[in-house]
Amino acid sequence: MRRLPIFLVIDVSESMVGSPLRHMQEGINQLINELRKDPYALETVYLSVIAFAGVVKTLAPLMELYAFYPPRLPVGAGTSLGAALNHVMDEITQKVILSSPTQKGDYKPIVYLMSDGSATDNPDAAIARWKRDFMQRATLVSVGIGPFADLSRLSEISTSMLRLEDVKENDFKEFIRWISQSVSSQSRSLGVDLPISLDKKELPMLSLVKSLNDAAAIDExxxxxxxxxxxxxxxxxxxxERAPMMNDVPYFKQKAQVYGYVGVYPLEADYMAWSDSRVNMNKIAASALMGGGGCPHCxxxxxxxxxxxxxxxxxxxEGVAQCPACHQEVYMSASGEDFDISRSRG
Ligand SMILES: [Zn+2]
Ligand SMILES: [Zn+2]
Incomplete structure (x- = not known):
């Protein structure tokens, strides 16, 4: 039986935390459930899940659908797009069987790369490698999740580029259904490359990215x-989240950009292992942050x-507290003084 290898390459950087990551997690389950209902897909589709943040790892190796168990998505700091591309190319090289005069190999693998931000590493070398060795061997569908995704680096190597405008629950479900249908029809096509098609009427929240301008992200x-x-x-x-500047209010001059509190999210202990270890120089003044919450753990x-x-x-x-990083005892008080806080890479 010839296999149809599908690689989901998922951005699990910090900006995905909260509902986008939850939708993504549920989306993997939904995809498996929908594909399992299709006898063609059940017979041919092999699925792998790769996650990338500061580092990249395979969460689920290429496996037949009936045996597939959806992995838990982690969270880390950074968006190592170049490392993710190199990783999936290595996986294709090792796991996908090429056709030879004596045997029929696997169908052309499809890579769905989903990201909500922009690269924090330099992906040039990986893009050049894809152009040289993988343009003919694999189909790359790049999907920008939300308005801050920057797909412009992937424009030269993507077979299709899409943007999911908003990360609302129902939109996300429709988007996963679309992936499942395009995988299903590919599994019936017996190796003929089908174009990635979009019906605008059925999928109003998904847009096909055609120009480089559309591919670039708006400001974080x-x-x-x-x-x-x-x-x-x-x-x-x-x-x-960035609060709108109140420039049009008479007699009120807002001096700096402020950010309103959205939420606090507990992470698992593997967060550091998924994060970029480079020192982060990106700072923000505490006075620019409005509001806050309690500790989600204790x-x-x-x-x-x-x-x-x-x-x-x-x-x-207020009172004496011990820092969990350097173990020093510090006296905490609510002071009016401003201080700088390191921002994460997103
Ligand atoms: Zn705590
Ligand atoms: Zn400390």
Missing amino acids: NYVIISGLCAKTKLPYLLKY GALAALAQCGCGQIFCVNG
Whole structure:
């Protein structure tokens, strides 16, 4: 039986935390359930899930649908797009069987690469490698999740580029259904490359990216801060969204951009292992952040305390606290002074 290898390459950077990641997690389950109902897909489709943040790893190796168990998606800092491309090319080289005069190999693999941000590494070498060795061997469908996804780097090597305008639950479900249908029809086509088609009437939230201008992202709208719970030592993320500038209010001059609190999200202990280890120089003034929440792990009242070492951690009001990173005892008080906080890479 010739196999149809499908690789899902998923951005699990911090900006995905919250509902986008939850939709993605549910989307993998939905995709498997839908494909399993199709006897053609069940027979030919082999699925693999690769995640990338600061680092890239295979979460589920290429496997037949009936045996496939959906992996848990992690979270990390950074968007190593070049590393992700190199990783999937290595996987294709190792796992996909080429046709030879004596045997019929696998069908042409399809890679669905989904990202909500822009590369934090330099993907030039990986893009050149794809152009040289993989343009004919594999189909790359690049999908921008939301308005901040920058697909422009992938324009030269993508067979199709799509953008999911909004990451609402129903839109995401429709998007996964579209993937499942295009995989299904590919599994029936017996190796004939089908064009990736989009019916605008059925999928109003998905748009085909045609020009490089459309592929570029608009300015980043979020500030993401990572902290450590002082009690459990587990990581969490605080997410802030850019607030509109109030320039048109008479007699009111807003001096700087501020960001409103969106939420705080608990992370698992593997967050550091998925993160880029380079030092982050990107800072933001605490005074630009409006509001905040408690610790999602231990319930402490404030999740945005900072130690002299730079670590953000949780505290339960004023008093002596121990920094979970450098273990120094620090006296915490609610001061009116401004301080700089390291932003995460997103
Ligand atoms: Zn805590
Ligand atoms: Zn410290």
